Amino acid sequence: MLFLQSLISGLLTGGVYALAGIGMSLVFGVMNVSNFAHGDLMMLGMYMAYFVFTLLHIDPYISLVLVMPAAFVFGYGLEKMFINRVIHHPHQNQILLTIGLGLIMSNTALLAFTSDPRILTTSYSSSSFNILRDVSVSVPLLLSFMITCVITATLYLFLGKSRTGMALRATSQNREAAQLMGINVSRMSAIAFGIGTALAATAGALIAPTYYIHPLAGHSFLLKSFTICVLGGLGSVVGATVGGLIIGVIEAMSSTYISTDWKDVVVFVLFLAVLLFRPQGLFGKKGGQ
Amino acid sequence: MLEIGNxxxxxxxMPVLxxxxxxxxxxxxxxxxGSNGAGKTTLLKAISGIIRSKGAIAFNHEVISNLQPHAIVRRGIVHVPEGRKIFPEMSVDENLMMGAFLHQKDYRRNLEKVFALFPKLAERRKQLGGTMSGGEQQMLAIGRGLMGNPKLLLLDEPSLGLSPLFTDVxxxxxxxxxxxxxxxxxVEQNVYQSLRISTRGYVMETGRIVLSGTGVELLDNPAVKTAFLGM
Incomplete structure:
Protein backbone atom coordinates (compact mmCIF):
# COMPACT_ATOMS: atom_id res chain seq x y z
CA MET A 1 0.00 0.00 0.00
CA LEU A 2 2.86 2.30 0.85
CA PHE A 3 4.23 1.62 -2.61
CA LEU A 4 0.93 2.47 -4.34
CA GLN A 5 0.57 5.58 -2.22
CA SER A 6 4.05 6.83 -3.22
CA LEU A 7 3.44 5.94 -6.84
CA ILE A 8 0.22 7.96 -6.99
CA SER A 9 1.53 11.05 -5.22
CA GLY A 10 4.71 10.81 -7.28
CA LEU A 11 2.80 10.75 -10.56
CA LEU A 12 0.54 13.62 -9.49
CA THR A 13 3.50 15.82 -8.52
CA GLY A 14 5.44 14.61 -11.54
CA GLY A 15 2.76 15.98 -13.85
CA VAL A 16 3.51 19.51 -12.68
CA TYR A 17 7.26 18.89 -12.96
CA ALA A 18 6.64 17.67 -16.50
CA LEU A 19 4.92 20.95 -17.36
CA ALA A 20 7.92 22.94 -16.17
CA GLY A 21 10.28 20.56 -17.96
CA ILE A 22 8.35 20.79 -21.24
CA GLY A 23 8.64 24.58 -21.09
CA MET A 24 12.39 24.41 -20.71
CA SER A 25 12.77 21.73 -23.35
CA LEU A 26 10.70 23.63 -25.92
CA VAL A 27 12.90 26.71 -25.46
CA PHE A 28 16.02 24.61 -25.81
CA GLY A 29 14.69 22.81 -28.89
CA VAL A 30 13.63 25.88 -30.83
CA MET A 31 16.31 28.34 -29.68
CA ASN A 32 19.17 26.09 -28.54
CA VAL A 33 19.29 28.19 -25.37
CA SER A 34 19.36 26.71 -21.85
CA ASN A 35 17.10 29.00 -19.85
CA PHE A 36 18.53 29.31 -16.33
CA ALA A 37 15.81 31.81 -15.41
CA HIS A 38 13.21 29.07 -15.77
CA GLY A 39 12.87 28.45 -12.02
CA ASP A 40 12.48 32.15 -11.30
CA LEU A 41 9.76 32.40 -13.94
CA MET A 42 8.05 29.59 -12.05
CA MET A 43 8.41 31.60 -8.83
CA LEU A 44 6.76 34.59 -10.54
CA GLY A 45 3.87 32.30 -11.46
CA MET A 46 3.51 31.34 -7.79
CA TYR A 47 3.30 34.98 -6.74
CA MET A 48 0.91 35.81 -9.56
CA ALA A 49 -1.45 33.06 -8.40
CA TYR A 50 -0.99 34.22 -4.78
CA PHE A 51 -1.89 37.85 -5.50
CA VAL A 52 -4.74 37.02 -7.81
CA PHE A 53 -6.09 34.88 -4.96
CA THR A 54 -5.58 37.33 -2.10
CA LEU A 55 -6.47 40.54 -3.94
CA LEU A 56 -9.09 39.42 -6.46
CA HIS A 57 -10.28 36.32 -4.56
CA ILE A 58 -9.96 34.12 -7.62
CA ASP A 59 -9.13 30.46 -7.10
CA PRO A 60 -5.46 29.73 -8.03
CA TYR A 61 -6.47 27.11 -10.59
CA ILE A 62 -8.97 29.44 -12.23
CA SER A 63 -6.41 32.25 -12.09
CA LEU A 64 -4.50 30.35 -14.82
CA VAL A 65 -6.66 32.07 -17.43
CA LEU A 66 -4.94 35.29 -16.32
CA VAL A 67 -1.52 33.91 -15.37
CA MET A 68 -0.89 32.02 -18.61
CA PRO A 69 -1.46 34.88 -21.08
CA ALA A 70 0.32 37.38 -18.83
CA ALA A 71 3.33 35.07 -18.56
CA PHE A 72 3.30 34.44 -22.32
CA VAL A 73 3.46 38.19 -23.02
CA PHE A 74 6.19 38.61 -20.40
CA GLY A 75 8.27 35.80 -21.92
CA TYR A 76 7.71 37.03 -25.47
CA GLY A 77 8.92 40.50 -24.44
CA LEU A 78 11.91 39.06 -22.55
CA GLU A 79 13.02 37.21 -25.68
CA LYS A 80 12.59 40.25 -27.91
CA MET A 81 14.49 42.52 -25.51
CA PHE A 82 17.28 40.28 -24.24
CA ILE A 83 17.51 36.63 -25.27
CA ASN A 84 17.47 37.12 -29.05
CA ARG A 85 20.68 39.17 -28.75
CA VAL A 86 22.62 36.09 -27.65
CA ILE A 87 20.86 33.46 -29.72
CA HIS A 88 23.84 32.95 -32.05
CA HIS A 89 26.41 33.33 -29.27
CA PRO A 90 28.25 30.58 -27.34
CA HIS A 91 26.29 28.76 -24.65
CA GLN A 92 28.22 30.36 -21.78
CA ASN A 93 26.99 33.83 -22.83
CA GLN A 94 23.41 32.59 -22.93
CA ILE A 95 23.79 30.95 -19.53
CA LEU A 96 25.23 34.14 -17.99
CA LEU A 97 22.42 36.22 -19.45
CA THR A 98 19.60 33.95 -18.27
CA ILE A 99 21.20 33.51 -14.82
CA GLY A 100 21.41 37.32 -14.64
CA LEU A 101 17.78 37.74 -15.61
CA GLY A 102 16.82 35.14 -13.01
CA LEU A 103 18.81 36.96 -10.29
CA ILE A 104 17.08 40.22 -11.15
CA MET A 105 13.69 38.51 -10.87
CA SER A 106 14.38 36.75 -7.57
CA ASN A 107 16.00 39.79 -5.97
CA THR A 108 13.23 42.10 -7.15
CA ALA A 109 10.81 39.63 -5.58
CA LEU A 110 12.86 39.71 -2.35
CA LEU A 111 12.64 43.52 -2.26
CA ALA A 112 8.99 43.68 -3.18
CA PHE A 113 7.58 40.72 -1.29
CA THR A 114 10.27 40.26 1.47
CA SER A 115 11.79 36.91 2.29
CA ASP A 116 8.82 35.84 4.44
CA PRO A 117 7.29 32.77 2.86
CA ARG A 118 3.63 33.11 2.01
CA ILE A 119 1.05 30.40 2.08
CA LEU A 120 -1.89 30.23 -0.22
CA THR A 121 -4.63 28.39 1.61
CA THR A 122 -7.70 27.39 -0.30
CA SER A 123 -10.70 25.59 1.18
CA TYR A 124 -9.37 22.33 -0.29
CA SER A 125 -5.62 22.85 0.30
CA SER A 126 -5.31 19.96 2.73
CA SER A 127 -8.30 17.87 1.77
CA SER A 128 -7.96 14.39 0.40
CA PHE A 129 -10.03 11.29 -0.19
CA ASN A 130 -9.36 7.58 0.05
CA ILE A 131 -9.45 5.39 -3.03
CA LEU A 132 -8.41 2.28 -1.08
CA ARG A 133 -8.32 1.73 2.66
CA ASP A 134 -4.74 2.96 3.04
CA VAL A 135 -4.31 4.96 -0.14
CA SER A 136 -5.41 8.58 -0.20
CA VAL A 137 -5.32 11.16 -2.98
CA SER A 138 -4.77 14.83 -2.25
CA VAL A 139 -7.44 17.00 -3.85
CA PRO A 140 -5.18 19.93 -4.87
CA LEU A 141 -2.60 17.55 -6.38
CA LEU A 142 -5.28 15.71 -8.30
CA LEU A 143 -6.78 18.96 -9.60
CA SER A 144 -3.40 20.29 -10.68
CA PHE A 145 -2.59 16.99 -12.36
CA MET A 146 -5.82 17.08 -14.35
CA ILE A 147 -5.15 20.66 -15.43
CA THR A 148 -1.63 19.61 -16.42
CA CYS A 149 -3.03 16.83 -18.58
CA VAL A 150 -5.38 19.23 -20.37
CA ILE A 151 -2.59 21.76 -20.99
CA THR A 152 -0.13 19.10 -22.17
CA ALA A 153 -2.70 17.56 -24.53
CA THR A 154 -3.52 21.00 -25.93
CA LEU A 155 0.17 21.71 -26.44
CA TYR A 156 0.72 18.38 -28.23
CA LEU A 157 -2.20 19.17 -30.52
CA PHE A 158 -0.88 22.68 -31.14
CA LEU A 159 2.63 21.44 -31.99
CA GLY A 160 1.32 18.54 -34.05
CA LYS A 161 -1.38 20.12 -36.14
CA SER A 162 -1.38 23.93 -36.13
CA ARG A 163 0.57 25.97 -38.64
CA THR A 164 2.52 27.86 -35.98
CA GLY A 165 3.11 24.68 -33.97
CA MET A 166 4.51 22.88 -36.99
CA ALA A 167 6.70 25.88 -37.76
CA LEU A 168 8.05 25.68 -34.19
CA ARG A 169 8.92 22.02 -34.70
CA ALA A 170 10.50 22.75 -38.06
CA THR A 171 12.61 25.52 -36.51
CA SER A 172 13.76 23.15 -33.79
CA GLN A 173 14.67 20.41 -36.30
CA ASN A 174 16.57 22.64 -38.69
CA ARG A 175 16.67 26.39 -38.17
CA GLU A 176 18.24 27.22 -41.53
CA ALA A 177 15.82 25.06 -43.51
CA ALA A 178 12.93 26.62 -41.59
CA GLN A 179 14.11 30.06 -42.73
CA LEU A 180 14.18 28.83 -46.31
CA MET A 181 10.51 27.78 -46.01
CA GLY A 182 9.66 31.40 -45.30
CA ILE A 183 9.27 30.89 -41.56
CA ASN A 184 10.23 33.93 -39.52
CA VAL A 185 12.50 32.09 -37.11
CA SER A 186 13.15 35.03 -34.80
CA ARG A 187 9.39 35.28 -34.27
CA MET A 188 9.32 31.53 -33.59
CA SER A 189 12.00 32.01 -30.92
CA ALA A 190 9.91 34.66 -29.19
CA ILE A 191 6.80 32.45 -29.35
CA ALA A 192 8.75 29.49 -27.96
CA PHE A 193 10.09 31.57 -25.10
CA GLY A 194 6.61 32.93 -24.46
CA ILE A 195 5.17 29.41 -24.28
CA GLY A 196 8.10 28.26 -22.12
CA THR A 197 7.47 31.12 -19.70
CA ALA A 198 3.72 30.48 -19.67
CA LEU A 199 4.33 26.80 -18.84
CA ALA A 200 6.80 27.67 -16.05
CA ALA A 201 4.39 30.19 -14.55
CA THR A 202 1.52 27.69 -14.85
CA ALA A 203 3.55 25.05 -13.04
CA GLY A 204 4.27 27.68 -10.36
CA ALA A 205 0.61 28.61 -10.01
CA LEU A 206 -0.38 24.93 -9.84
CA ILE A 207 1.93 24.13 -6.92
CA ALA A 208 1.20 27.43 -5.13
CA PRO A 209 -1.62 25.94 -2.97
CA THR A 210 0.61 23.10 -1.74
CA TYR A 211 3.97 24.83 -1.41
CA TYR A 212 5.69 27.72 0.39
CA ILE A 213 5.73 30.78 -1.84
CA HIS A 214 9.14 32.37 -1.52
CA PRO A 215 11.35 34.58 -3.76
CA LEU A 216 14.01 31.86 -3.94
CA ALA A 217 11.57 28.99 -4.40
CA GLY A 218 12.45 28.82 -8.09
CA HIS A 219 16.00 27.58 -7.60
CA SER A 220 15.18 24.01 -6.67
CA PHE A 221 12.73 23.88 -9.57
CA LEU A 222 15.36 25.12 -12.01
CA LEU A 223 17.54 22.13 -11.15
CA LYS A 224 14.56 19.83 -11.34
CA SER A 225 13.49 21.16 -14.76
CA PHE A 226 17.04 20.85 -16.02
CA THR A 227 17.28 17.26 -14.78
CA ILE A 228 13.97 16.47 -16.48
CA CYS A 229 15.18 17.94 -19.78
CA VAL A 230 18.46 16.04 -19.67
CA LEU A 231 16.69 12.83 -18.66
CA GLY A 232 14.14 13.13 -21.45
CA GLY A 233 16.62 14.41 -24.03
CA LEU A 234 17.18 18.15 -24.47
CA GLY A 235 14.62 19.60 -26.83
CA SER A 236 12.24 16.64 -26.73
CA VAL A 237 8.74 17.55 -25.54
CA VAL A 238 7.69 13.91 -25.20
CA GLY A 239 10.93 13.21 -23.32
CA ALA A 240 10.25 16.05 -20.88
CA THR A 241 6.74 14.73 -20.22
CA VAL A 242 8.03 11.26 -19.40
CA GLY A 243 11.05 12.69 -17.56
CA GLY A 244 8.83 14.81 -15.31
CA LEU A 245 6.71 11.84 -14.31
CA ILE A 246 9.82 9.73 -13.63
CA ILE A 247 11.38 12.41 -11.42
CA GLY A 248 8.10 12.83 -9.53
CA VAL A 249 7.86 9.12 -8.82
CA ILE A 250 11.54 8.77 -7.89
CA GLU A 251 11.24 11.66 -5.44
CA ALA A 252 8.16 10.18 -3.82
CA MET A 253 9.70 6.71 -3.63
CA SER A 254 12.94 7.94 -2.09
CA SER A 255 11.00 10.03 0.46
CA THR A 256 9.08 6.94 1.45
CA TYR A 257 11.81 4.33 1.43
CA ILE A 258 14.94 6.34 2.24
CA SER A 259 14.22 9.73 3.76
CA THR A 260 12.72 13.06 2.71
CA ASP A 261 16.14 14.67 3.20
CA TRP A 262 17.64 12.32 0.63
CA LYS A 263 15.15 12.73 -2.20
CA ASP A 264 17.13 15.51 -3.93
CA VAL A 265 20.30 13.47 -3.62
CA VAL A 266 18.65 10.52 -5.33
CA VAL A 267 17.38 12.75 -8.14
CA PHE A 268 20.81 14.22 -8.78
CA VAL A 269 22.56 10.88 -8.62
CA LEU A 270 20.15 9.85 -11.36
CA PHE A 271 20.99 13.07 -13.24
CA LEU A 272 24.70 12.22 -13.14
CA ALA A 273 24.02 8.64 -14.13
CA VAL A 274 22.09 9.81 -17.19
CA LEU A 275 24.92 12.15 -18.14
CA LEU A 276 27.42 9.31 -17.78
CA PHE A 277 25.57 6.48 -19.47
CA ARG A 278 23.01 8.03 -21.78
CA PRO A 279 23.98 11.69 -22.33
CA GLN A 280 21.46 12.11 -25.14
CA GLY A 281 18.62 11.30 -22.71
CA LEU A 282 15.76 8.85 -23.13
CA PHE A 283 14.30 10.46 -26.26
CA GLY A 284 17.19 12.62 -27.39
CA LYS A 285 19.35 12.36 -30.44
CA LYS A 286 23.07 11.89 -30.27
CA GLY A 287 25.35 14.84 -30.84
CA GLY A 288 23.46 17.49 -28.86
CA GLN A 289 25.49 19.70 -26.55
CA MET B 1 14.78 38.43 -63.61
CA LEU B 2 17.69 38.31 -61.16
CA GLU B 3 20.52 40.81 -61.48
CA ILE B 4 23.58 40.52 -59.27
CA GLY B 5 26.20 43.24 -59.42
CA ASN B 6 29.56 43.44 -57.63
CA MET B 14 36.73 36.04 -44.15
CA PRO B 15 35.65 37.20 -47.61
CA VAL B 16 34.45 34.42 -49.89
CA LEU B 17 32.65 36.11 -52.79
CA GLY B 34 33.36 25.10 -59.86
CA SER B 35 35.36 23.00 -57.46
CA ASN B 36 34.83 22.65 -53.73
CA GLY B 37 35.34 25.90 -51.84
CA ALA B 38 34.92 28.12 -54.89
CA GLY B 39 32.07 29.98 -53.17
CA LYS B 40 29.07 28.49 -54.97
CA THR B 41 27.08 27.72 -51.82
CA THR B 42 27.97 31.12 -50.36
CA LEU B 43 26.53 32.75 -53.48
CA LEU B 44 23.19 31.00 -53.01
CA LYS B 45 23.17 31.81 -49.29
CA ALA B 46 23.74 35.48 -50.06
CA ILE B 47 20.86 35.50 -52.56
CA SER B 48 18.44 33.86 -50.14
CA GLY B 49 19.51 36.14 -47.29
CA ILE B 50 20.99 33.45 -45.02
CA ILE B 51 24.21 35.46 -44.90
CA ARG B 52 24.74 39.24 -45.19
CA SER B 53 26.31 40.64 -48.36
CA LYS B 54 27.60 43.85 -49.92
CA GLY B 55 26.62 44.77 -53.46
CA ALA B 56 23.38 44.73 -55.37
CA ILE B 57 20.89 41.89 -55.76
CA ALA B 58 17.76 42.86 -57.67
CA PHE B 59 14.84 40.53 -58.29
CA ASN B 60 12.30 41.69 -60.88
CA HIS B 61 13.71 45.25 -60.54
CA GLU B 62 13.38 45.30 -56.75
CA VAL B 63 16.49 45.44 -54.57
CA ILE B 64 16.38 42.47 -52.19
CA SER B 65 19.91 42.57 -50.74
CA ASN B 66 19.96 41.85 -47.02
CA LEU B 67 16.24 41.33 -46.61
CA GLN B 68 15.33 38.69 -44.02
CA PRO B 69 15.25 35.18 -45.57
CA HIS B 70 11.50 34.81 -45.02
CA ALA B 71 10.88 38.10 -46.86
CA ILE B 72 12.95 36.83 -49.80
CA VAL B 73 11.01 33.54 -49.93
CA ARG B 74 7.80 35.59 -49.99
CA ARG B 75 9.00 37.29 -53.20
CA GLY B 76 9.33 33.93 -54.94
CA ILE B 77 12.97 32.93 -54.51
CA VAL B 78 13.13 29.46 -52.99
CA HIS B 79 16.45 27.91 -51.98
CA VAL B 80 16.88 24.12 -51.80
CA PRO B 81 19.99 23.89 -49.62
CA GLU B 82 23.05 21.72 -49.93
CA GLY B 83 22.72 18.52 -47.94
CA ARG B 84 18.92 18.66 -48.43
CA LYS B 85 18.23 19.75 -44.83
CA ILE B 86 14.83 18.12 -44.69
CA PHE B 87 13.05 18.02 -41.32
CA PRO B 88 14.11 14.58 -40.07
CA GLU B 89 11.32 14.02 -37.55
CA MET B 90 8.54 15.13 -39.85
CA SER B 91 6.74 12.93 -42.34
CA VAL B 92 6.96 13.50 -46.09
CA ASP B 93 3.54 15.15 -45.90
CA GLU B 94 4.60 17.46 -43.08
CA ASN B 95 7.81 18.41 -44.85
CA LEU B 96 5.80 19.36 -47.93
CA MET B 97 3.35 21.28 -45.72
CA MET B 98 6.25 23.30 -44.35
CA GLY B 99 7.33 24.05 -47.91
CA ALA B 100 3.87 25.52 -48.45
CA PHE B 101 4.16 27.63 -45.28
CA LEU B 102 3.51 30.89 -47.12
CA HIS B 103 1.21 29.41 -49.78
CA GLN B 104 -1.47 27.43 -48.00
CA LYS B 105 -4.06 28.29 -50.64
CA ASP B 106 -2.11 26.60 -53.44
CA TYR B 107 -1.28 23.57 -51.30
CA ARG B 108 -3.41 20.99 -53.15
CA ARG B 109 -2.47 22.17 -56.62
CA ASN B 110 1.25 22.23 -55.80
CA LEU B 111 1.05 18.86 -54.04
CA GLU B 112 -0.34 17.26 -57.21
CA LYS B 113 2.47 18.81 -59.23
CA VAL B 114 5.13 17.52 -56.84
CA PHE B 115 3.65 14.00 -56.79
CA ALA B 116 3.46 14.03 -60.59
CA LEU B 117 7.14 14.99 -60.73
CA PHE B 118 8.24 12.52 -58.04
CA PRO B 119 5.68 9.66 -57.85
CA LYS B 120 7.86 7.96 -55.27
CA LEU B 121 6.99 10.66 -52.70
CA ALA B 122 3.29 9.89 -53.09
CA GLU B 123 3.98 6.31 -51.97
CA ARG B 124 5.88 7.44 -48.87
CA ARG B 125 3.66 10.19 -47.50
CA LYS B 126 3.71 8.98 -43.89
CA GLN B 127 7.41 8.07 -43.76
CA LEU B 128 9.67 10.22 -41.56
CA GLY B 129 12.06 12.33 -43.62
CA GLY B 130 15.07 11.23 -41.58
CA THR B 131 14.55 7.57 -42.45
CA MET B 132 14.66 8.07 -46.23
CA SER B 133 17.64 7.39 -48.49
CA GLY B 134 19.74 10.25 -49.85
CA GLY B 135 18.08 10.18 -53.25
CA GLU B 136 14.60 10.15 -51.76
CA GLN B 137 15.54 12.99 -49.43
CA GLN B 138 16.75 15.00 -52.42
CA MET B 139 13.43 14.49 -54.20
CA LEU B 140 11.66 15.56 -51.01
CA ALA B 141 13.87 18.64 -50.68
CA ILE B 142 13.16 19.72 -54.26
CA GLY B 143 9.46 18.91 -53.84
CA ARG B 144 9.36 20.91 -50.62
CA GLY B 145 10.91 23.84 -52.47
CA LEU B 146 8.32 23.62 -55.25
CA MET B 147 5.52 23.81 -52.64
CA GLY B 148 6.63 27.39 -52.02
CA ASN B 149 5.49 28.64 -55.47
CA PRO B 150 8.98 29.57 -56.65
CA LYS B 151 9.53 31.97 -59.51
CA LEU B 152 13.25 31.35 -59.11
CA LEU B 153 14.49 28.05 -57.68
CA LEU B 154 18.01 27.92 -56.23
CA LEU B 155 19.36 24.37 -56.22
CA ASP B 156 22.56 23.65 -54.29
CA GLU B 157 24.33 20.44 -55.35
CA PRO B 158 21.17 18.41 -55.91
CA SER B 159 23.13 15.44 -57.30
CA LEU B 160 25.72 15.32 -54.50
CA GLY B 161 26.20 11.77 -53.24
CA LEU B 162 23.47 10.30 -55.44
CA SER B 163 23.65 7.12 -57.48
CA PRO B 164 23.80 7.57 -61.28
CA LEU B 165 20.15 6.49 -61.46
CA PHE B 166 18.97 9.14 -59.00
CA THR B 167 21.24 11.71 -60.62
CA ASP B 168 19.38 11.17 -63.92
CA VAL B 169 16.04 11.46 -62.12
CA VAL B 187 25.00 25.06 -58.41
CA GLU B 188 26.75 21.80 -59.23
CA GLN B 189 29.95 19.82 -59.25
CA ASN B 190 28.53 17.55 -61.90
CA VAL B 191 29.74 19.91 -64.63
CA TYR B 192 28.82 17.85 -67.65
CA GLN B 193 25.20 17.11 -66.71
CA SER B 194 24.45 20.63 -65.50
CA LEU B 195 26.00 22.52 -68.44
CA ARG B 196 24.20 20.20 -70.83
CA ILE B 197 20.76 21.38 -69.66
CA SER B 198 21.75 25.01 -68.99
CA THR B 199 21.00 28.11 -71.02
CA ARG B 200 24.09 29.76 -69.60
CA GLY B 201 26.84 28.74 -67.25
CA TYR B 202 29.35 30.47 -65.04
CA VAL B 203 32.59 28.98 -63.80
CA MET B 204 33.66 30.06 -60.30
CA GLU B 205 37.13 29.88 -58.83
CA THR B 206 38.16 31.16 -55.39
CA GLY B 207 35.18 33.47 -55.12
CA ARG B 208 35.30 34.97 -58.58
CA ILE B 209 33.55 34.31 -61.88
CA VAL B 210 36.39 33.33 -64.23
CA LEU B 211 34.42 32.20 -67.25
CA SER B 212 30.91 32.44 -68.62
CA GLY B 213 29.04 31.46 -71.73
CA THR B 214 26.23 29.29 -73.01
CA GLY B 215 26.17 25.72 -71.77
CA VAL B 216 27.43 24.39 -75.10
CA GLU B 217 30.22 26.99 -75.34
CA LEU B 218 31.52 26.07 -71.90
CA LEU B 219 31.37 22.35 -72.60
CA ASP B 220 33.55 22.98 -75.65
CA ASN B 221 35.93 25.29 -73.80
CA PRO B 222 39.40 23.67 -73.47
CA ALA B 223 39.93 25.11 -69.95
CA VAL B 224 36.64 23.64 -68.75
CA LYS B 225 37.47 20.35 -70.42
CA THR B 226 40.80 19.95 -68.66
CA ALA B 227 39.71 21.33 -65.29
CA PHE B 228 36.35 19.57 -64.85
CA LEU B 229 35.76 16.95 -67.49
CA GLY B 230 39.12 15.23 -67.40
CA MET B 231 39.65 15.50 -71.15
Missing part, protein backbone atom coordinates in the same frame (compact mmCIF):
# COMPACT_ATOMS: atom_id res chain seq x y z
CA UNK B 7 28.45 41.12 -54.88
CA UNK B 8 30.81 40.56 -51.94
CA UNK B 9 30.05 38.25 -49.04
CA UNK B 10 31.75 35.98 -46.55
CA UNK B 11 31.73 34.57 -43.05
CA UNK B 12 32.85 36.92 -40.29
CA UNK B 13 36.03 38.63 -41.50
CA UNK B 18 34.55 38.77 -54.66
CA UNK B 19 32.80 41.12 -57.10
CA UNK B 20 30.34 38.59 -58.47
CA UNK B 21 28.10 39.75 -61.30
CA UNK B 22 25.47 37.43 -62.75
CA UNK B 23 22.36 38.00 -64.78
CA UNK B 24 19.50 35.52 -65.02
CA UNK B 25 16.62 35.77 -67.47
CA UNK B 26 13.18 34.34 -66.82
CA UNK B 27 12.62 30.74 -67.93
CA UNK B 28 16.29 29.82 -68.06
CA UNK B 29 18.44 27.28 -66.31
CA UNK B 30 21.64 28.96 -65.23
CA UNK B 31 24.36 26.87 -63.72
CA UNK B 32 27.30 27.88 -61.61
CA UNK B 33 30.03 25.27 -61.60
CA UNK B 170 17.10 14.75 -60.52
CA UNK B 171 18.45 16.30 -63.73
CA UNK B 172 15.33 15.17 -65.57
CA UNK B 173 13.21 16.84 -62.93
CA UNK B 174 15.20 20.09 -63.20
CA UNK B 175 14.43 20.29 -66.94
CA UNK B 176 10.76 19.61 -66.26
CA UNK B 177 10.68 22.30 -63.59
CA UNK B 178 12.10 24.81 -66.08
CA UNK B 179 9.55 23.70 -68.68
CA UNK B 180 6.78 24.43 -66.18
CA UNK B 181 7.92 28.07 -66.14
CA UNK B 182 10.21 28.18 -63.11
CA UNK B 183 13.63 29.77 -63.53
CA UNK B 184 16.45 27.68 -62.07
CA UNK B 185 19.82 28.69 -60.68
CA UNK B 186 21.77 25.47 -60.33
Missing amino acids: LNAGYGD KEISISIGAGQIISVV VFGAISEIRNSGVTVLL
